[in-house]
Amino acid sequence: MEKFTLEILFQIIGIGSASGLFYNNDALYIIGDNSGFLYEYNMQNQQLNQHALIDNPTQNIPKNLKPDFESLTHHNDTLYVFGSGSTENRNKMIEFDIKNKNVLQKNNLVDLYAVMQNFGSIKPEDFNLEGAVFDGENWYLFNRGNGVSNKNTIFTIHAKSLGDEFALVATNYKLPKIKGIRSSFTDAVLVEDKIYFLSTVENTKSTYDDGEILGSFIGRIDLKTMKIDFTQKITSTNKFEGLTFYKKENNKIEFLLCEDNDTELLETKIFKLTLPIK
Incomplete structure (x- = not known):
């Protein structure tokens, strides 16, 4: 692959352990895996709301x-x-209205998650969803294979609502390794008919305990075939856990990324990753 660029764009004080983000009209919505808030950061006036x-x-x-x-x-x-x-x-799934800035619904997905575990032959201790994509017709939920069984699985759920009847497909992936340790899904985003995903390598066999960070990859999956187009190592030091589309121009595509620093420090660095369009 041609050269990519990765740079720190800015830092936000007040958010720790960032694990997911969504960019929309100069607003960056961020979640943290140890927080009960959705954060909204205005990139123009640098104001943070929760x-x-x-x-x-x-x-x-x-x-x-x-x-x-x-x-x-x-x-x-x-x-x-x-x-x-x-x-x-x-097991919660929260629906949030970004126009009116309020929670629409709180859902308990314990039954759905149990069906997914059974269907995908994933033990409860190896089940760890860290990416989600919804295209209006299908949900794609990404199991992070950082447990003992290394089950990097995308669950495709054919349903407009997760409360409806659904058809389920589970697709397993062998992701690239660093120092003999296989990377595992940490986030994904849909851009046109491609899914771009992050995977990271952590020296641990637990979905609960953190380990030494060895690096992260970006990759792309074709939505029609569900096969990987490419993977590219982008760092040896960061555990990137959030990915959102930023802009596309001049044969380049740009994403914003966030990392989980595995500390109680309430600060988050936002990175910009630029890739050539293949």
Whole structure:
């Protein structure tokens, strides 16, 4: 692949452990896996607002109690925020109206997650959703294969609403390795008929405990074939967990990225990744 560029665009004080983001009209919506808020950062005036997603939210919820919001997707004016499903209190999916700035609905996906685990032959301790895409007709939920079984799986759910009857497809992927350790899905975004995804390498066999960070990749999947077009290593030091489309021009495509720093420090760096369009 031709040369990519990765740069720090800016830093936001007040958000820690960023795990997902969505860019829309100079506003950057961000979730953190240890927070009960959806953050809204205006990139023009650098103002940060926060919107409660759960009752009695705080910015640093203890690890054993946190809802673990790991993925964020949107359709029309609704944001969908997903818990990872990696423990019993991480099964929430919140629908948020970005026009009126309010929570539309809170959903418990414990039954759906159980069906997905059974269908995909993924043990509960290896189930850890960290990416979500919704195109209005289909949901694509990404299981991060950082457990013992290394199950990097995309679940395709054919349904307009996750409360409807649905057809389910599970597609498994072997992602690239660093130092012999396979990378695992951490986020994804739909751009036209392609899914761009992040995967990262952490030296751990647990979906719960963090490990040494060894690097991250960007990759692309063709929506028609569900096969990987390419993967590209973009860092040896960052655990990127959030990806959103920024702009496309002059045969280049730009994304905004955020990283989970695995600390209680309330600051988040936003990176810009520029790729040539292949």
